[in-house]
Each structure stands twice: as C-alpha cells, then as structure tokens.
Amino acid sequence: MTYCLGILLRGGLVLASDSRSNAxxxxxxxxxxxAFLPTAAGCAVAIMSSGNLATTQAVVSTLREMAGSGQPGLDLSAAKTLFEVAGIVGAVLRAVIDRDGRFVAPYGDAAAGFLVGGQMAGEAPRLFQIYAAGNVIEATDRAPFLQLGETKYGKPILVRALTIETSLEEAAKLALLSFDATLRSNVSVGMPIDLLSYVTDSFSSEDVKTIEVHDPYWMALREAYGAGLEELIDRLPTP
Amino acid sequence: MTYCLGILLRGGLVLASDSRSNAxxxxxxxxxxxAFLPTAAGCAVAIMSSGNLATTQAVVSTLREMAGSGQPGLDLSAAKTLFEVAGIVGAVLRAVIDRDGRFVAPYGDAAAGFLVGGQMAGEAPRLFQIYAAGNVIEATDRAPFLQLGETKYGKPILVRALTIETSLEEAAKLALLSFDATLRSNVSVGMPIDLLSYVTDSFSSEDVKTIEVHDPYWMALREAYGAGLEELIDRLPTP
Known part of the structure; x- marks a missing residue:
C-alpha cells in the first residue's frame, strides 16, 4: 500500500508521500x-506514485527519457499547461500497462496511479490525479486535496480542517496529522515522509523535507496533538 | 454500507450503529x-448487523424463533456464556448463507456480519464479532473495540483516545465522534445513530438512545469538536 496526499492552496501546494513498498x-x-518531472525551464512540477513499483518506475523513467525528444504527446519539456503534463503521464502509464499488464497478471496487478502537482509558467498552481486508466481529474476549490493508496484513515482531519484558503504551514501540519492517523492503522504505509511545500510563483523545487521517524518536529507534533486531543475530548459536553 | 461500533470497557459496553440501508x-x-437477543432471564445481550439485509433479518428472526426451542446449539435461551451465544449466531448465519447464497449470487452478495455484546449471568461483559464465515473473534483489553462495515474513517480517533479504562461517558462521546468522521466521508452510512450504553452488572437493556440528525447533544458535540480541533491545530507547532 501507499499513502500520498496532494493539497491545492491559494498560496501554493503541499505534497506528501510515504516510503513503504512491499510485495x-x-x-x-x-x-x-x-520526484520532480523534466518540464520546461521556469516550471516546477512534482509527481507522486502509487501501485505496482515496476510500473511507476517505468513511467517516471520513460517520462525522463522522452523529455526533449520532441515526440508529440510524450515530451514533457514541450508541455505548456499542467493539464498537458497530466495527459502525457496518463499516456505513458497506458503504454506501460498495455505492454506489461498481461505478463504481470499471473503474479499480481500492474496498475498504478499518480498525483501530479506544480506550476507551469503562465498558470496558477494545479493538482491532478492520474488513474490507472490514464484518465485524469483535477483538484478544485471545493475539493482541494487528492489522495492515493490508503486514503481513508487520513481523510477525516482533512475534511474537517482543510480548505483552499488554509495557509501552507497549516496545510503541512494537517498533512502530517493525516499521515499520523494513517500510519497508526495501516502498517503497509511507512516512514519516512517526503513533504514538499511549494509557494505560488516561486517555481522552486527546493523545499522538500524528508521526515524520519525520530524527526524532532514530527515527534513534537504527534505528542502535542495527542495531548491536545485528549484534553479537547475531556472538555466536550457529555451525553 | 454500514457502520457499527462495539466498545468493551471495564465499566461496561458502548454499542452504536447507523441506520442506512441501500441497494x-x-x-x-x-x-x-x-437489537436485543432472547437470551436467558438475567442476561442482557445486544446484536448489531451489517451486510445483506435479507440475511441479517433472517438470522435475527431465526434466533428469536429458535429461542426456547431446546434445539442443541441453536437455542439462545439455553446459552450459558457469551461465547456460546456468538457461536449460535455464527451457526445460524452459516445456515442462512448456505441456504440462500447461491440464489442471491446472481444479484449480489448474501454475506453478513455481526457484533454481539453484553453480559451473561456469572460473566463480565464481553464483545464478539461474527464473520460471514460464522467464526468469531472477541475484543480484548489490548484491542477493546470492534467495527463492522465502513471501519476506516472512524478508526483514528479510537486508536488515539480509547482504552479499556475509558469511562462509559467518554467512550460514548468517542463513539459519536467516530460516527461523525464516518458520516462526513461515506454517504452510505446514515443517521440516526442507535447508541447503547451498558453498565457492568446492571443487566439492563434500557439505555438505548436514538440520535437523530437534529439531536441537540449531537449538534453541540460536533460543533464543539470542530471548533476545538481548529483551535488545537492552530496551537500546534509549525514545521
């Protein structure tokens, strides 16, 4: 399993992924x-993967090898919009599953899915999900987050507290709390967490943190949340 | 779908179920x-159902009709322990699925599952889950709650805050918060909530409340939790 979370904000994007792979x-x-995608200069686009590892690695490697090739519909460096980027990811995913799927079927499932988030020159930040079928959906102000893999345990806190107006710092906190809820219930989701905070118009791919299990902020956050929640529940009215 | 939750506590039991059925x-x-089961006088045992409605109703009706029949292994009124009760529920479930399963298969799934919780004379309160296969597991002090149906959205708050030492009032609060999390994400789980609080050695089946969507306590709890959580998240350290 996997847990990946993408959050679209007025101020940018927060992307987070776990690190467990298991067969x-x-x-x-x-x-x-x-990972970051080889889009045109002056753009910053990241991709997060779930599903069959051979498939996701083949897709990302192929995207890299095709960048700059000039092949229509497959060359990320020629894409002008994030919708185009998402379409290229979907097309490569379709090609990989088409090629490998029937060989993999006796052993497991070749399916995979992606989140693609970032900012292209001339656009606002955008966030897309690419399904195993290669079709894509986009996050909107009404549903500003998208998830891959083990989506359920970590969803309630997002549903309650997250909107597109949330600040980047708050959204990063909520993302980590969402991961904490997931990690506590599903051992097939595992540390460390890769966390990207992207500020609108920065076109930077610098702010990626890898949060290990003994990361002081991660430990402090979990402890403060646990203690605060206990206190909150105590304070709530009794039936 | 369905959401049913059973919580085993030192001080008793909390059982809660939603009310949505959909085809x-x-x-x-x-x-x-x-519902309550027709166990021997001086016992109090409730059952909660998930899965195919025809199957769950057939099981509960059959259990009622067999009570007092003296049929070995099928007569709830002759059961001495809750383990025996759970075994009888499992046996009747197997018989119903065995009889109906192949006829239902072209249209859907005849499978069902149950939670059975309560107290038999001479025992402490106990809580069992009956799988579609008719086999059963029991809640223990290390894992004091069991769930049926849409289990994931409502689990994180229980994992964080619930132990077997939690008071009945706190556990009822947590159960409702767990339902709130589930109701917000899965429309196939629906109000009202039936909530049973059972105090150890009371052998009473009185304390069942049906919580409708406009119940003042339910509304106050959700509001206070939402506001408190927002405030808590604000207070948490920033990355």
Whole structure:
C-alpha cells in the first residue's frame, strides 16, 4: 500500500508521500515516491506514485527519457499547461500497462496511479490525479486535496480542517496529522515522509523535507496533538 | 454500507450503529441495526448487523424463533456464556448463507456480519464479532473495540483516545465522534445513530438512545469538536 496526499492552496501546494513498498509482508523496503518531472525551464512540477513499483518506475523513467525528444504527446519539456503534463503521464502509464499488464497478471496487478502537482509558467498552481486508466481529474476549490493508496484513515482531519484558503504551514501540519492517523492503522504505509511545500510563483523545487521517524518536529507534533486531543475530548459536553 | 461500533470497557459496553440501508444509490432506506437477543432471564445481550439485509433479518428472526426451542446449539435461551451465544449466531448465519447464497449470487452478495455484546449471568461483559464465515473473534483489553462495515474513517480517533479504562461517558462521546468522521466521508452510512450504553452488572437493556440528525447533544458535540480541533491545530507547532 501507499499513502500520498496532494493539497491545492491559494498560496501554493503541499505534497506528501510515504516510503513503504512491499510485495507481501515478508518483503518490505523503502522507496521515494515523490520526484520532480523534466518540464520546461521556469516550471516546477512534482509527481507522486502509487501501485505496482515496476510500473511507476517505468513511467517516471520513460517520462525522463522522452523529455526533449520532441515526440508529440510524450515530451514533457514541450508541455505548456499542467493539464498537458497530466495527459502525457496518463499516456505513458497506458503504454506501460498495455505492454506489461498481461505478463504481470499471473503474479499480481500492474496498475498504478499518480498525483501530479506544480506550476507551469503562465498558470496558477494545479493538482491532478492520474488513474490507472490514464484518465485524469483535477483538484478544485471545493475539493482541494487528492489522495492515493490508503486514503481513508487520513481523510477525516482533512475534511474537517482543510480548505483552499488554509495557509501552507497549516496545510503541512494537517498533512502530517493525516499521515499520523494513517500510519497508526495501516502498517503497509511507512516512514519516512517526503513533504514538499511549494509557494505560488516561486517555481522552486527546493523545499522538500524528508521526515524520519525520530524527526524532532514530527515527534513534537504527534505528542502535542495527542495531548491536545485528549484534553479537547475531556472538555466536550457529555451525553 | 454500514457502520457499527462495539466498545468493551471495564465499566461496561458502548454499542452504536447507523441506520442506512441501500441497494444502489437509488434505493435508500432506514433500518434499525441494533437489537436485543432472547437470551436467558438475567442476561442482557445486544446484536448489531451489517451486510445483506435479507440475511441479517433472517438470522435475527431465526434466533428469536429458535429461542426456547431446546434445539442443541441453536437455542439462545439455553446459552450459558457469551461465547456460546456468538457461536449460535455464527451457526445460524452459516445456515442462512448456505441456504440462500447461491440464489442471491446472481444479484449480489448474501454475506453478513455481526457484533454481539453484553453480559451473561456469572460473566463480565464481553464483545464478539461474527464473520460471514460464522467464526468469531472477541475484543480484548489490548484491542477493546470492534467495527463492522465502513471501519476506516472512524478508526483514528479510537486508536488515539480509547482504552479499556475509558469511562462509559467518554467512550460514548468517542463513539459519536467516530460516527461523525464516518458520516462526513461515506454517504452510505446514515443517521440516526442507535447508541447503547451498558453498565457492568446492571443487566439492563434500557439505555438505548436514538440520535437523530437534529439531536441537540449531537449538534453541540460536533460543533464543539470542530471548533476545538481548529483551535488545537492552530496551537500546534509549525514545521
């Protein structure tokens, strides 16, 4: 399993991904599920992956190898909008599943999915989800976050507290609390967390933090949230 | 879908169930998923249901009709322990699925599951889950709650805040917060909520409340939790 979360904000984007990859419970490893895409200069676009690791790696490697090739519909460096970028990711995903799917089927599922978020020159930041079918949906102000993988445990806190007006700092906090809820219930989601905070119009891919299990901020956040929640529940009216 | 939650406490039990039943999104109705079982006098045992409504109703009706029949392994009124009660529920469930399953298969799934919680004379309160296979598991002090149906959205708050030492009042609050989280994300879980608080050694089946969507306590709880959570998140350290 996997948990990836993308949040679209007026002030930018927050993207977060876990690092667990497993083929059965007896074969567990760590992978980085967040990467930057080779879009045109002056753009900043990240991709997060879930599903079959061979498929997701093949898609990302192919996207990199095709960048600059000039191949219509497959060259990320020629894309002008994030909608185009998402379409290219979907097209490459379709091609990989089309090629590998029937060979993989006896052993498992070749399906995969992606979140693609970032900002292209001349656009506001945008956030897309690419399904295994290669079709895409976009986050909007009414539903400003998208999730991959184990989506349910971490959703209630987002539904309650997150809007597109939330600040980047608050959204990063909420993202980590959403991951904490997920990590507590699903062992197939694992640390470290890669967390990207993107400020609108910065066109920067600098602010990526890898949060390890003993990260002091992560530990302080979990502890403060746990204690605060206990106190809050105590204060709530009794039936 | 359904959401049912059973909580085992030192001081008793809290059981809660939603009321939505649907066959597709275009056929939605309300059902009561919590009922008392016809166990021997001086015992108090409730059952909560999920899955195919024809199956769950057939199981509960059959349990009622067999009570007092003297049929070995099927007569709830002769059961001495809650483990025996759970076994009888499992046996009747197997018989119903065995009889109906292949006829239902072309249209859907005849499977169902139950939570059975209560206190038999001479025992402490106990809580069991009956799977569609008819086998059963029991809640323990390390894992003091069991869930049916849409289990994930409502789990994080329980994992964080609930132990077997929690008071009945606090556990009822947590149960309702767990339902609130679930109701916000899954429209196939619906109000009203039936909420049973059982005090150890009371052998009473009196304290069942039906919480409607405009229930003043329910509304006050949700509002206070929402506001408190917002304030708590504000107070948490920033990355």
């Amino acid at each position: 059965g419970v007896d074969q567990v490893t760590q992978v980085r599920k967040l | 597709g999104v275009d056929q939605v109705t309300q059902v009561r998923k919590l």
